[in-house]
Amino acid sequence: xxxxxxxxxxxxILEDVLNQHTPxxxxxxxxxxxxxxxxxxxxxxxxxxVHDALRRRSSIAWRMDSDSxxxxxxxxxxxxxxxxxxxxxxxxxxxxxxxxxxxNSEKKSLSGxxxxxxxxxxxxxDIPEWVWPxxxxxxxxxxxxxxxxxxxxxxxxxxxxxxxxxxxxxMKELAEFNPVACDLxxxxxxxxxxxxxDRLPNIQAExxxxxxxxxxxxxxxxxxxxxxxAQPGEKIFDYCAGGGGKTLAMAGDxxxxxKIFAYDIDKRRLAPxxxxxxxxxxxxxxxxxxxxxxxxxxxxxxxxxxxxxxCSGSGTWRRKPDAKWRLSPETLEVRLNExxxxxxxxxxxxxxxxxxxxxxxxxxxxxxxxxxxKFLDENPEFELLSAGEVWEDKVGTEKSKxxxxxxxxxxxxxxxxxxxxxxxxxxxxxxxx
Numbered sequence: 001x002x003x004x005x006x007x008x009x010x011x012x013i014l015e016d017v018l019n020q021h022t023p024x025x026x027x028x029x030x031x032x033x034x035x036x037x038x039x040x041x042x043x044x045x046x047x048x049x050v051h052d053a054l055r056r057r058s059s060i061a062w063r064m065d066s067d068s069x070x071x072x073x074x075x076x077x078x079x080x081x082x083x084x085x086x087x088x089x090x091x092x093x094x095x096x097x098x099x100x101x102x103x104n105s106e107k108k109s110l111s112g113x114x115x116x117x118x119x120x121x122x123x124x125x126d127i128p129e130w131v132w133p134x135x136x137x138x139x140x141x142x143x144x145x146x147x148x149x150x151x152x153x154x155x156x157x158x159x160x161x162x163x164x165x166x167x168x169x170x171m172k173e174l175a176e177f178n179p180v181a182c183d184l185x186x187x188x189x190x191x192x193x194x195x196x197x198d199r200l201p202n203i204q205a206e207x208x209x210x211x212x213x214x215x216x217x218x219x220x221x222x223x224x225x226x227x228x229x230a231q232p233g234e235k236i237f238d239y240c241a242g243g244g245g246k247t248l249a250m251a252g253d254x255x256x257x258x259k260i261f262a263y264d265i266d267k268r269r270l271a272p273x274x275x276x277x278x279x280x281x282x283x284x285x286x287x288x289x290x291x292x293x294x295x296x297x298x299x300x301x302x303x304x305x306x307x308x309x310x311c312s313g314s315g316t317w318r319r320k321p322d323a324k325w326r327l328s329p330e331t332l333e334v335r336l337n338e339x340x341x342x343x344x345x346x347x348x349x350x351x352x353x354x355x356x357x358x359x360x361x362x363x364x365x366x367x368x369x370x371x372x373x374k375f376l377d378e379n380p381e382f383e384l385l386s387a388g389e390v391w392e393d394k395v396g397t398e399k400s401k402x403x404x405x406x407x408x409x410x411x412x413x414x415x416x417x418x419x420x421x422x423x424x425x426x427x428x429x430x431x432x433x
Contacts (some may be wrong), residue, residue, distance in 0.1 A: 001042045003091040004098020007073060009035070009042075010049040011099060014069035017054070017322055024050055024322040044199035048153075052076045054321035055151045058123045059116055064109045070099065071106070078110050081196040085110060126151060130329060131314075131364075138365045138405070142415065146363070149415035150318040153193035156200045157419075158214045159222050159245075160187045162252045163281045165213040173208040177201050184395055184417060185222040187252070189214065212279040217245045220315070220412045220419030224359050225249035227390050227410075227424055232257035234303040239263055239346040244273030244285075246308060246359075251282035261298060263288035292345070302349045306357045309339045309371075315361040315421020318414055332366070339371050347379060347429075356382060356427045361420060363413060368423035369405055375427075382427040384408055390426065 001009070009031065016027040028047050032038060038046075053060065053072040060075035061067035077083040085107055092098045102110075116124060122132035125147025136143040158179075160167045171179045171189055182188025193200060203209050203216060230236055230250040238247045241262035251260055260282075264270040267289045277285045288295050312332055317324040343358065350356050358375075360367050376384060387410045391402065400417050402410040402424075409425040 001038060002095040002098070004095030006042060006045050007049070007077070007091065008097055008099050009038075009046045010053070011069045011073050013046065013050050014053055014072060017050070018067075018069055021326065023326075024054060024320075041197075041199075045197050048196070048199065049073060049076060049081075051321055052080045052153070054325070055318065056080060056126055057321075057325060058126050058128075059119065062119050062123045063112075063114045063116060064106070065114075066109075071109075074102075074106060074110060122147075124148070126324075128324060128327065131327070134364060134366065138363070139403070142403075146413055146415045149413065150321075150324075152318065152414070153195070154218075154318045154414075154420070155193050156191040156203065157182065157185075157217060157219045157222070158189040158191070158203065159185070159217040159249060159252075160189060160214055161212055161248070161280050162187065163256060164211065165208070170208055170214050173213070174203075174206065177203075182219045182222070184399055184419070185219045185226065187226075187249075188219045188222050190219065210279075212281055215245065215248055215276070215280070217249065218319075218420045220417065220422040221245055221361075222249060223395065223412060223417075223419065224422050224424045226253070226394050227387060227426070228253075228304060228306055228357050229390065229394065230254050230258075230260075230304065234258045235298075235301060236260045237263065237298060237302040237305045237346070237349045238308070239305055239349070240265075240308045240310070240342060241273060242269045242308070244270070244276055246306065247273060247285060248276060248280050248282055250306075251277070251280070251285050254284060256282065256284050258284055260285045261288050261295070261302075262286065263290070263292065263295065265290055265292070298349050300348065300351050302351055302354055304355045304357065305346050305350045306359065307342055307346045308359045309342050309367075311335050311339065311360040311362040311367050312364060313361055314363045315413070315423075317421075319420065332364075336366060336371070339367060340374065343371065343375050347375075347382070350429045352429055353431045354429050355385075356429065358423075358425045358427070360423045362423060363411065363421040365405065368411065368425075369409055372409060372425045372427070381430050383430065385426045385428055387424050387426050 013027045016022045053076040064071040064075050122129045125144045127147045139146045160170045179189045182190050225246040230253045232254045241247050241264050247262045386408050402412045403416045412419050412422045
């Protein structure tokens with residue numbers, strides 16, 4: 001496909017996302033099935049354009065005076081991909097499958113007539129307007145920067161499985177992709193994202209992945225797994241294990257000794273962990289499919305219980321930008337109720353003197369500190385410990401630090417730690433409870 005055809009394809013896919021509320025990954029997949037002639041480079045370029053447009057949806061719409069798919073794609077090409085009016089006109093005229101010629105009104109907008117610094121703050125940050133009051137209240141003068149940090153393409157982060165290899169050897173096997181050691185995670189490898197037509201490699205086809213030497217896991221997720229500080233010989237309950245990324249990371253920290261019980265209310269989410277654990281050589285992972293009533297023998301027996309709670313996913317908006325615009329107040333309220341319920345359910349597995357960890361991939365205080373303090377008010381047998389001290393012990397004091405409102409809980413953000421957004425809190429069940 002020529003450049004003009006790729007642009008037109010991105011416009012059509014984005015129309016499906018905006019008008020039919022189709023998740024971007026599904027819209028891209030459906031388009032690919034209908035256009036078998038498109039090569040991998042074509043699909044990567046079109047996907048990159050669609051996602052870049054969604055990351056900047058509100059700011060581009062404001063500058064273009066239009067929120068149409070065409071306006072968003074054109075604005076992305078100029079302000080994110082650094083195309084010029086001349087290069088766009090050439091691409092359109094050189095391809096019968098390209099978009100219609102630029103209108104004078106589009107040329108005027110694309111020439112930068114409107115200064116984004118004069119736009120409302122929620123538009124500058126590319127945060128949904130209804131969320132902005134809460135977001136601004138949480139991050140204060142850093143709120144715009146926090147929002148804008150999610151406009152950049154995320155890197156591909158990998159976690160080295162120490163049960164199979166080490167970081168130095170894994171990086172040698174991935175040398176053709178120019179990997180670098182992650183700044184914060186001692187087991188992390190990063191392949192930085194490019195811009196425009198650049199694309200990340202398919203790591204899942206590499207021998208070091210197929211043999212269990214590495215797993216795909218954002219550095220932020222690696223870090224919250226590290227902060228759990230899983231020790232050899234302990235009993236750990238991963239209450240919302242899902243696909244098992246954090247479960248596998250903790251198994252590596254335990255050196256294969258002790259037991260990790262992996263549970264999820266939806267056994268379909270848990271299904272991939274069976275094969276992943278086998279590939280990783282993590283023999284200390286014990287699968288606990290639902291219903292939870294089968295696992296009464298674990299009550300008050302766990303040294304550590306990890307609750308990776310269902311949430312808005314706002315911390316992953318740079319990876320899933322369409323989710324930013326699909327989130328509604330009603331959906332957020334459902335998530336808040338789920339978080340309250342799952343903490344109540346998981347607490348009963350923590351033994352006296354044991355630890356309860358609450359994690360979300362959210363940037364909203366309502367889902368984070370708000371839930372922790374509500375839980376503590378309702379459960380005086382638990383007390384909040386300092387996650388900041390754990391961070392200093394496991395990561396150090398000289399590197400980037402997560403954001404913290406209370407000095408005890410921590411929030412990793414794209415702006416503060418250059419990771420996806422993750423909240424982390426640790427609570428201890430008192431010995432006499």
